[in-house]
Amino acid sequence: MSNRKTLPVSGGGTCSCKFSHNSSAEKMRILELEVSAYSGNGSSSGQEPQDADYDDVPCLSDELETMILARFPISKHWKLCCLSKRFLTLLKSGEIYKIRRVIGFKEPSVFMLASGEKNWCVFDGHFRSCRKLPIIPSDYNFEWGDKESFSAGTNLFVSGKEVNGGVVWRYELAINKWFKGPCMITPRCLFASASPGTMAYVAGGLDTTTWEVLSSSEKYNSESLTWEPLPRMIQKRKFCSGCYLDNKFYVLGGQDEQQNNLTCGEFFDEETNTWNLVPDMFKDIPLSTPRSPPLLAVANNELYTLDASSNELKVYLKGKNSWKKLGRVPVRADVQGGWGVAFKSLGNELLVIGATSSPYSQRAMMKIYTCLPDPHVEKLQWKQIVSSNTNLNPFIHNCAVMLA
Template sequence: MTNKKALPVPNFGSDFYFSYHKSPSQKMRILELLPHSDGNGSSTEEEPLPQDADYNLSLSDELETSILARFPRSQHWKLSFLNKRFLTLMKSGEIYKIRKELGLKEPSVFMLASGESNWWGMEWPFKSSRKLPRIQSDYSFEFGDKESFSAGSELFVSGKEFDGPVLWRYDSDTNEWFKGPFMINPRCLFASASSGNFAFVAGGLETNTYSEILDTAEKYDSKTKTWKPLPKMNSKRKFCSGCYMDKRFYVIGGQDENRKDLISCEFFDEETNTWNLIPDMLKDIPLLDSQSPPLIAVVNNDLYTLDASTNELKVYLKGINNWKKLGVAPVRADAQGGWGVAFKSLGDELLVIGAPSVSHKERALAIYTCCPDPEGEKLKWKQIDCGSVQLNHFIRNCAVMMGST
C-alpha cells in the first residue's frame, strides 16, 4: 500500500502543491535544487524534509515547468543538470516566456570590462555570474567606442564595424546575439533610457562621417522589434545622458555643434508629443575637460548624479532646480573624469561599479548598492561580493535589464 501526502513547494509567489510516493529508486532532485524563497528574492528557513526515505514525485510536465520557472535567474544554470527536457526549456527560452506571463522580474546587470571580449551578466542578488557568448563582429567594433541600453529582455550594443554603423542585440531568453533592427539614424555618443519594453535614444554624433551632431530622437518597441521617430529636440547634443522619470524621457547635458558644454536639460512628454526645456539644470555640477557624460540614475522617480569631480552623490530637487549633497560614493569616479564607472538604477536601489575608494594600488573591481533617501544626510552603501569574477575595474559599458512588462 502506498502512502500519499501533500507537501507544499517553497513559496515563489503562488501556492503549489503536489503528491509524492515513497520509492527507494527515485531521488527528489527537484526539491534538492529548489531555492527557499519568500517570493521577494529573500531566503527563508523551511522545515527540512525527512532524511530517512526517498520520494517519487508525481508531477505533470506542466506543473514541473511552472515550478521551475520560479527559480531565480541566478539559479537557472542548475536546471541543465536535471534532464534533457529542462535543458531544452532553457535553451528554447520557454522558461523565460513563462516567467513573463507570471509577472516575475529580477534585475539583470550586463557589463563589458576593459580588456574583455565577452560581456558578463549578473542577476540580482548577484549570487552568480555568466559570460555571454562573444559578439561575432570585427576588430573595428570590438576595440571602438560603444554605447549600450536595454529594452524588455533585450540588450543593445551600438558601435561601428568596417562596413559601417551596427547595432547588436542580445536576446536574454535565447542567449544569442543578433544584428538589428537598426536605428533610423545611426549614432554614437548619444543619450538613452529604458522603460519596460521600450527604449529611447536621442542626440549623439552621426556615425558615417562623424561630422554632424544630431537633434533627432527615436523610440524602440521590443515587442514589435521596430523603431519609430520622435520629434526633434530643441538643441543638438552629443556626450549627453538620458533617463526615464515621471513618464518622461530626459536628455541631460552634453555638447552642442560648437563644442560648447550644455548645462540644460530637455524632456520628451509622450502625452503632448513635445520636448520641454529645463535651463541651467547642471549649473551646480562642475564640468571638467575630457569628462564623461553626466553619471545619472533614477530611483523611485528621484534623479541622482555622481559628481565625477568630487565623488559626491547628489539628488535633484525638482521644485527649485537645484542639487542636494548626500555624501561621498565608495568608488573613484574622479580618477578618470567619470570614465570607467557604471552608475545605474537597480529597481529601488542605486548601483555603482568601478575602482574602490582605497589605495591607488588596489584597483580590483568593486560593486556597491544602496537604497537612497533624498531626505537623509548619509547613505548606507553595501558592498557586493564579486565571487570568482575577476574583471578590470574600468567598465567600458553597462546596462541594467528589468525585463518585459
C-alpha cells in the same frame, strides 16, 4: 510508474532526471529540493540527489508548474532545463519572460564589459553568480572601438562602429546568442538612452556617417524588433545621458554643435508626443572637460547623479529644479572624469562599480557597492558587495542593467 528522461543542458552535456505522477505540493517540493541540490545549496557535494519513489501521486498541472518555474532566479534557469523539458521549450521561445512580466516577477541582471576583456560578463542582482557571454562576432574595429550599451526587455544592445560603418549587436538572453541589428534609423554614438520595460529610447549623439550633432530621437520595441522615429529634440546635443523619470524620457547635459556645455535638460512626453525644455536642470553640476556623459540613475522614481568632479552623489529636487548633496561615493569617479565607472539603478537600489584608487594602479581592484537611497537624509550609507567574481579590471567600459 516513474520514468527517466535525458535532456540537453545549456552549455553542453545531458542530465538524467526522474519524473512521475506527483501531487502539486509534492512536486513543488521536489522541484525546489532538486534545483537547490543542483546549484550546490541543498547538499555539501552539490551532486545530483539520489532517486526517490514519487510514484502513484497525481500530476501537477502544466499551468501551475509554469507559474512555479517562472519564479526561479534567472541564474538557475539552465539548471531547470534538466528538470523540465517543457521549461526548456518555454525558455528558448522567450515565453517564460513574458510570463514573468505578466505576474510582475522581475529581477535585475548586470551586464558588464571590463577593460581588457573580449567577453561581456553578466552578474545576478546579488552578484553571487557570474558567467561570460559568447564573444560578439564583430570585426577588429568594433572590438577595440568605443561602444554604448542599453537594454530593452530581454535584449542587450551594444552599439559601435565596424569597418563598414555603424552597427548594433543584440544579445538575446533566452537563447544566449548575439545577433546583428536591427540598426537604428540614424546610426549614432555618444547618445542618450533609457529603457523602461520592453521599450528603449535613444536621442541625440553624433551621426557616425556625417559626424553631425543630432537632435533626432527614436524608440525600439523589443516585441517587434523594430525602431520607430520620434519627434526631434529642441536642442541638438552629444555626450548626453538619458533616464526614464515620471513616465517620461529625459535627456540631460552634453554639448551642442559649438562644443558649448549644456545645462538644460528636456523630456519626451509620450502622451503629447512632444519634447519639453527644462532650463538650468544641470546648473548645480560642475561641467569640465574632458569628462564622460553625466552619470545618472533613477531609483524609486527619484533621479540621482554621480558628480565625477567631486565623487559626490546628488539627488534632483523636482520642485526646486536643483540638486542636493548626499555624501561621497566609495569609488574614484574623478580620476578619469567619470570614465571607467558604472553608476546604475539596481531595482530600488543604487549601484556603483569602480576602483577605490586610480584604476591604473597595480593594486587597483574592482569594487562593487550598493545602497538604498533616501533623498531626505544628509548622507547615504553604502554597502560593499563581496563577490568571488570581481577579479576583473576595475575600469568598466560598458555596463547595463536588465530587468527581466
